[in-house]
Amino acid sequence: MQSPQAGTSPITEDGPPQPTEVPTSLPLFYYNQTIDHFSKNSGNFLQRYYVNSTFYKEGGPIFLHTPGESGINQIIPTSSFVSNLAASFNGMLISLEHRFYGESYPPINDLSTPNMKFLTIDQALSDFANFIKYPPKELIITKDSKWVMVGGSYAGNLATWMRKKFPNLVSAAYASSAPIEAKLDFFEFDQRIAKALPCAQNISDAFRFVYDPILLSGNETAILGLKQQFGLEMLEDNKDFASAISHPTANIVQNYVQSPDIPDPILSVCAPFSQVQSSSPETSAFIYAEGVKAFLNLTGIITPEDKLAKFATTSINTKEKNDLAPYTYQYCNELGYYQTFPKSSPISTRSQIIDIDYYQGQCDFLFPGIPSSPTIKKTNKKFGGFNGKFSKTVFVNGDIDPWTALTVSSESANPKVEKDTIFLIKGGSHVTDFAPPSPSDSESLQEARVFVFNTLVKWL
Numbered sequence: 001m002q003s004p005q006a007g008t009s010p011i012t013e014d015g016p017p018q019p020t021e022v023p024t025s026l027p028l029f030y031y032n033q034t035i036d037h038f039s040k041n042s043g044n045f046l047q048r049y050y051v052n053s054t055f056y057k058e059g060g061p062i063f064l065h066t067p068g069e070s071g072i073n074q075i076i077p078t079s080s081f082v083s084n085l086a087a088s089f090n091g092m093l094i095s096l097e098h099r100f101y102g103e104s105y106p107p108i109n110d111l112s113t114p115n116m117k118f119l120t121i122d123q124a125l126s127d128f129a130n131f132i133k134y135p136p137k138e139l140i141i142t143k144d145s146k147w148v149m150v151g152g153s154y155a156g157n158l159a160t161w162m163r164k165k166f167p168n169l170v171s172a173a174y175a176s177s178a179p180i181e182a183k184l185d186f187f188e189f190d191q192r193i194a195k196a197l198p199c200a201q202n203i204s205d206a207f208r209f210v211y212d213p214i215l216l217s218g219n220e221t222a223i224l225g226l227k228q229q230f231g232l233e234m235l236e237d238n239k240d241f242a243s244a245i246s247h248p249t250a251n252i253v254q255n256y257v258q259s260p261d262i263p264d265p266i267l268s269v270c271a272p273f274s275q276v277q278s279s280s281p282e283t284s285a286f287i288y289a290e291g292v293k294a295f296l297n298l299t300g301i302i303t304p305e306d307k308l309a310k311f312a313t314t315s316i317n318t319k320e321k322n323d324l325a326p327y328t329y330q331y332c333n334e335l336g337y338y339q340t341f342p343k344s345s346p347i348s349t350r351s352q353i354i355d356i357d358y359y360q361g362q363c364d365f366l367f368p369g370i371p372s373s374p375t376i377k378k379t380n381k382k383f384g385g386f387n388g389k390f391s392k393t394v395f396v397n398g399d400i401d402p403w404t405a406l407t408v409s410s411e412s413a414n415p416k417v418e419k420d421t422i423f424l425i426k427g428g429s430h431v432t433d434f435a436p437p438s439p440s441d442s443e444s445l446q447e448a449r450v451f452v453f454n455t456l457v458k459w460l
Contacts (some may be wrong), residue, residue: 026050026074031096031136035106036118037126045106047127049096051139052077055087061146061171061460062135063093064128068155069327071102079436081449082150085174088453089460091148092139096131098124098155100326111318111325113367119326121161121334121379128162132169146460152176152431153403154327154335161383163393172459173393174452176431179406181385181413182335182376185356187342188405189250194347196253196400199270202284203249204347209281212352215242229289231296234304235311239358242351244311245288248295249349250339254402256429259440313362325366332363336374337406389416394455396448398428423451 029049036042050072063086065076076082077095086093097104100119108115128149135141149170151159156178163173194200214226215238227233227241235241252265272287273279296302301310309315318325331337338359341352363370384390390408395417397409408415409424425432426444433448 026052026077029136031131033099033104033127034130037123037130043107045099045104047097047099047104047131048072048102049094049131050074050077052083052086052093053139055090056092057090058142059145060090060092061086061148062132062141063089063091063148063150064132065093065095065150066098066128066155066158067095067101068098068151068153068158069101069330070323071104072097076434080434081437082174082434084437085449085453085456089456092141094131094139096128098158099127101323103321105321110320111322111329113369116326116329116333116367119329119333121158121330121383124158125162125165128158129166129169132166146171148456148460149173150175151178152434153178154330156180156431157383160388160390160393160395164383164388164390167391171392172456173390174396174456175393176396176433177398177401177403177407178395179337179403180383180388180408180415181406181410182337182374182379183406184336184338184374184376185340186337186406187340187345189337189339189402190246190342190348190350191345192400192402192405193250193253193349194345196256196402197249197266197270197349199273200347200349202270202273202279203288203349205279205281206285206288207348207351210285211242211245215351215353231293232307232311234308237313239353239361240312242353243358244307245292246350246354247311248292250402251299252295253400254430256400256427257432257435258427258442259438261440313365316362316366318366328362329367329370332360332367332370332374334375334379336376384415386410386413387415391418392459393417393421394452395422396425396428396433396452397423398425398430398432400427401429401432403430421455423448 029051030046031049032044033047034042035045065082072095077093083093106118132147147170149159149162156175157180159173159175160178160180163170211226214222223238224233227235230245232241232244235244249269252269256265269291272291273284276283301307316325316328338356340356341350341354342348360373395408397404397407404410408422425448427442428445432445437449
């Protein structure tokens with residue numbers, strides 16, 4: 001653990017100062033966590049965590065971060081806005097791995113349905129509560145220390161719900177891009193993708209008039225030919241294929257970053273459509289297919305094995321530890337988030353065969369015996385969803401992030417929150433604010449970070 005030696009510039013009303021020194025690497029620690037918080041004598045498992053106490057001073061707040069649906073890494077605790085934020089408060093930053101991700105598993109042999117019973121939102125929240133109530137002694141955290149829960153995306157939900165469920169333990173929360181509304185038919189995801197793309201009409205025409213008629217034709221020769229056009233003939237399941245060819249545009253919009261140092265990703269996707277004279281569906285279909293192939297090559301999804309591993313339902317591994325299967329289980333069990341074709345929209349960037357049955361079929365195939373549908377009503381009733389009451393929680397979302405449709409910034413949301421606790425980044429996408437500050441950051445992104453700092457100052 002780093003000793004609290006270096007300091008930061010004085011805190012100003014303009015926002016968080018930049019740390020003067022940061023650690024380049026951190027040691028890995030293990031916490032002896034309870035397997036089942038709702039029964040006695042269930043045993044324990046080791047839960048991994050990192051600690052950055054470089055700028056910590058006694059009495060400073062403790063920032064507890066979790067990456068949610070992935071294993072922990074050193075990026076957030078060492079080189080992110082979150083690490084800068086903790087430093088600016090002379091706080092300690094702890095990144096605690098979510099149960100069933102990374103290497104933080106109870107003693108199980110595989111990820112079969114019976115072994116997943118302890119992967120629930122309530123168990124995860126209780127993990128964090130347990131860590132706060134009984135922190136590792138070597139951290140020398142005083143009982144009156146203030147804890148701030150931090151997370152982005154699903155982990156942003158956890159931050160919000162920790163403050164809601166354990167207000168006596170969590171003094172404040174910072175939630176980025178948190179889809180607090182559990183939803184089965186998340187067709188709004190595609191609607192927001194389409195809204196962000198200037199060429200959405202071209203892509204929609206390609207699906208509506210070229211790809212879908214072939215996929216719905218039942219003509220196996222024509223369907224195989226279509227798959228070959230994308231270099232995805234190894235995907236036997238037509239819905240897996242249809243999902244795969246929507247992946248690039250969804251990925252580009254969700255992870256959109258504005259920077260003068262790189263070409264604009266969204267404009268780069270759409271440029272080829274404007275460089276041809278014809279806007280026919282057939283021309284658009286050809287351009288889009290070429291774009292998908294280029295994206296897959298650029299992102300390292302090149303070989304047939306790569307493509308099967310990325311897109312085939314049958315390749316999701318429930319025999320060994322991995323991050324994809326547990327998150328699939330979570331959306332199958334409690335969250336939903338099925339990114340479907342929007343039936344009521346005139347424009348869509350995905351195939352009409354991507355429906356609720358596709359995702360539920362994945363759930364039934366991977367986890368036999370799982371409930372026939374996610375318990376979304378129970379989840380929303382328990383934590384509030386769009387209508388939740390959330391105190392001392394600062395929310396940041398991006399206006400082009402497709403997940404914003406399920407956040408407190410959604411047009412459908414009516415949360416009960418304090419005044420001036422929600423910020424919407426112009427041109428921002430998914431968890432944009434967590435990235436390390438850069439001189440090329442947009443004015444709105446810079447304002448968001450100042451907003452977070454100044455809001456937390458009021459509570460800490």
